[in-house]
Amino acid sequence: MTDLLAPVALTGRGFLVALGMAGSIAIFGARGISHIFRPPFYVRLFVRSFVEFAYFSLPVVAMTAIFSGMVIALQSYAGFAKYGATSAIANIVVVSVVRELAPVLAGLMVAGRVGAAMAAELGTMRVTDQIDALTTLSTNPMKYLVAPRLLAGTLALPLLVLVADILGVMGGWLVGTAKLGFNSHIYLQNTFDFLQSMDVVVSVAKAAVFGFLVALMGCYHGYNSRGGAVGVGAATTNAVVSASILILAFDYVLTELFFAR
């Protein structure tokens, strides 16, 4: 009898653990946000995180955007050529890049790059007592370590994604004109005719949410890591995995919010 119920009990326990974790992440996030608005402000640390987020992620995100724009152009051409609707390709590229691919892929790339680094840095600081040392030096670690990173993530990713939007469309244009033989002027005309300002707003809004999530997961898992080098490793993995899943989940929620009418 107990054997039969074991899977149920396990599922229930897993659910409770997940619920408790979601709760503590929410509290952590709320505390972090509240420190963004209360002095002292660590401008220097914010700038450092922002540069790390935006500037140093630029090459990775740019490559990702260009190639996905190229692939979309190629794929949709292969699919639509037999219907003779090749003019739709510019439209498909711009919509899929701006609405979905740029924010999601940039978010995932940044989760792997910056989120992991944040978790490793804060995790190391935790297990070497550096976070405790902050409290003994009249410094609130949530304010000093977490708040600047959350703000940097939320502001930096939109900037990155705007660049990714442009580069993704360029990737499509490159394939469209150089390989598929479209007229450059008409391709761009199609792109701008179809692009709506709402699409860009959504792109940037998603980016802000994803940037916040990446920073939140990096900080939460790093800040609460324990158990030496193994613990820091686990924190890094957890930060990347949980940020990636949350990005995809919130992508659905936001898409539903903006487009499902």
Add this chain to the structure above:
Amino acid sequence: MSAQPKIRIRGLTKQFGDKRVLDGIDLDVPTATSMVVIGGSGSGKSVLVKCILGIIEPDDGSIEIDGKDVLKLEPAAQEAVRGEIGMLFQNGALFDSLPVWENVAFGLLARHSVTREQARARAGEILTEVGLAPSVGDLYPAELSGGMQKRVGLARAIAAKPAMLFFDEPTTGLDPIMGAVIDGLITQCVKGLGSTAIAITHDMASARRIGDQAAMLYKGRIVWQGEAQHLMDSGNELVDQFTHGRREGPIQMELRR
């Protein structure tokens, strides 16, 4: 009023899982004296100090500083009290992303009492006090030897001239001469600042050099407290076995805990 100890701990308990690390600690540290705490590895010395610092929340008991129970204060008032404590962590806990001078001046900068230029100059002075060249300020903690890291940690702890100073094994892992130098610096700082100090150590020579008084932690309780000079001839069986490092005696090393 002068009889009131700077730090008064009563009935402090802390349990991790089902392991009771602190089991009713009573300890008084009089103003402007230094108290040495000895005890076996894993006996909870670091946990005790972290409880006073507010890094670990005890399960029960009271910690009075200047007669006020810090555990019952508002968070802001707690932070203010803790701002008066300088701490040298067991492993240094230097901020490895910051150069040495910013480590040393961290507390000064955090209080916004000085500009960065002033903080930098002040850091150079404090580094000189602990026997390091001011140019060391430009290095990063990873570029220092263990002994230098201890000195920088000491410099960081004393920079804000705190009323209380805690040292967690300040000389562990140093050669005997460097150990004696650090001890000298500690007594100099404590006497110079008139601070109240708690020092954790395994090193008996160091304990007698740093300490005015001493206390021994065993099985979660303070089993002996007295003059640090009497550590080697305390007449207490537990202390004797510990300070003389005898394998036979009332303390049975628990290899599995």
